[in-house]
Amino acid sequence: MRTLAFDGRMGASGDMILGSLLAAGADRSVLSVVEEALDVRYNVGVAEKNGIAATNVRVLVDGSEEGDDHTHNDGDAHGHTHDGDDAHDHHHHGDDSHDHTHDDSDAHGHHRHGDDSHDHDHGEETPAEGHGPHRSYADVVELVESMDLPSGVESDAKAVFRILGEAEASVHGTEIDETHFHEVGADDAIADVVGACLLVSDLGVERVVTTPVAAGGGETTMSHGTYPVPAPAVVEVAERADWAMKGGPVEAELLTPTGAAILAHFAESVDSLPPLTVDSSGYGAGGWEFPDHPNVLRALVGDGSGRLARDEITVLETNVDDATPELLGGLQESLTEAGARDVTVLPATMKKSRPGHLVKVVVRPEDAERVAHRLAVETGTLGIREHGAGHRWVAAREFRTATLDIDGDAHDVAVKVASDETGEAYDYSPEYDDALAVARETGLPVREVMRRAESAVRD
Template sequence: MRILAFDGRMGASGDMILAALIDAGADPDALEPVTDALEVEYRIDEATKRGIAATTVDVFLTGDEESGGDGRDRSDDDSSHEGDDSGHGEHDHEGDDDHEHGGSHDHDHNHTDGVHAEGHGPHRSYLEVREIVTDMDLEPPVERDALAIFELLGEAEASVHGEDLEEIHFHEVGADDAIADVVGTAALLRDLEPERVVTTPLATGGGTVSMSHGEYPVPTPAVVEIAERADWSLRGGPVDAELLTPTGAAILGHVADSIDSLPALSLEASGYGAGGYDLDPHPNVLRVLVGDGAGRGELAKDDIAVLETNLDDATPEVLGGLQETLADAGARDVSILPATMKKSRPGHLVKVICKPADRERVARALAEETGTLGVRDAGVTHRWIAEREFETVTLEIDGDEYEVTVKIASDSDGEVYDVSAEYDDAKAVARETGIPTRDVLSRAERATSESSSRE
């Protein structure tokens, strides 16, 4: 499995992610749909961070520099806002970490004077950003990822400010710089084609940061909201500076699964994306590793919710009908277990697996059908599932042929670890032939295994 792993010990920002991916071998030409749609250019250079040669990416405006492309003068705009990726040193190349122009990247960029897109340009609503992205003529996977990242950003800001997602008005994360970061990252990941993206715990930094509403602690409220929705974890430090920005958090919140430490990889490439801080003795870089994951394949990750309730007065008829009723509401699986209730009364524990989006509808159906006064959300976020394939095998018994469906379970590398014949099919054959059901099951599974080994 081709894995792309981020090393999150120095946090992440949108431009650092772009730079790391390019340094790891992503083709900068993949960024052309962004520059074709927006009046921006990506400037790719090199920097040295505490002895580490790294790539830098900056986004500059190429259109109306004073108005930011929407006819409004930004010179007196209050652009400090929750979710702001500006003003935190990401582009402040100074000290011994000066830019080294004339780097090794062959992609043609015209380094003319211009206005840095960060902190300039139009501020848009979430719906306006969606429209811009959908009008970019992107590849479908790139568009889906970009829209999902902005939805995560929008949900975070809406939660912080107590607004609805459709009403939220982005400030910096709705400007051209953030759009270039988000869409550019989605395009570069598409170019590298990893089968899985992971990240170690992300450092947030520490201290405080100034915003229009006052001084806020690092991590900022938007980053905290995004982290609550993401799979990975946060850790503070190692310095008092804002290391993890909302844009960086949202990108990794959508694309990356959590790992505790870097995985075993047969390494193909690595890259370093430079930030703008001078953080002696820490190199302010985001490292990315790309390679083939060692060991056996993995099960697929499936986002789920688990609902449960205790029942002490449900009739057998109600319990017997729950499978069908809850399945109609969106349940994927229903388990009913005997339990001992208060005062040692016998009862039942009902556990239901469903998709997160269906949890409210399934909970309502469970309450209405059983009369329970409460349904618990067990807090489960995902499960690991096999790749599933169904085959039909033909069994010859006493000169007649019978078909039995067999379910084959495998991991992401295609390694089969379970073969199970469908019980109802085997039972039907057993009735017709007089052979025990377990013998029919065994024959069907053996025939499937022998067929697979011949292939």
């Protein structure tokens, strides 16, 4: 299975993720849809981090300078890298007056901000930090939907912003629909999120993993006061992620909410890099300079070892006590048409010992609202519970045809074959209806027909 693996030992930001994906082989041209939709441009260059050549991505106001910069070096006298995420999105829950400061004389490292004091280093370049209106969560979703993105990319981008919106709402004790983004609602942060989704799609990977992601250490100052690293929004995002977060290895803020949210949506956790036949790799540059730790995010792309595939799901359920057997039986078909992946109906005991049923529906998160509406319409239920986004491990499935020679006549039986990511088959299930039809025609027991069909496909 084609796998994208991130090495998160030095944290992650939106810019670092963009740089690592481009360095690992994603096509920069797919980002043009974002540049056309927003008044921004991706400036792609090279930065040296402790001897490692890393791809540096800065989001600039469109027209501030023509062409990408392929010679930019963090280490020289003019190398004040603007790492958009580190400079803005780690404090997106603050207001416009937010001031995140670092002491450049700190022995643990220097952070290169793109503020006014460094603008002369980039000539006419204008960083897009904070550019554009500050938007609500609903505004961001509407903007993403207006970009004419591929359906999968749009779904991914909206899912990342959903994670950010839920984190923001949790920090402030508000509802997500009432949430107003600040820096994360600005053009450059939207360019980070949508750009990352486009680049992941372009790589054509089937699985994304990350090692434990470093958050850094020390304290960060924001408009709400001084907080220990990781910042509150990063903690909220990490609660929604599958991967582990760890402190260190330096006293600095390494993980931003945007970087955390992108990884929370795409990546599952691994303790160490999995076995990979590496096809490509690369480094995305961050904005910190440390004496002994290159501030880079590494990405590797290649074929991974066999295992079951990961399928993102959420679970809907409701109790009904007045549904007929015919109606319940029809839910398999009607809910599947609406997008359900699996439907289960279980007997249950309701209030006052009335017999009833528990209907459980497995569905992709993006299909949950549509399937829930169909479930309500079909059953008349007054409430549907959702158990939140999770995942399941699923086998690759295909149907093969077993042709049986019985008394000189050929009979076909479909057999469902389950296999892991390497294509190694581990289960064979003949279709009962096909086997029953052959059994009636030949006089053989159904069990014998199924045994012969399985054997024919195995061999």
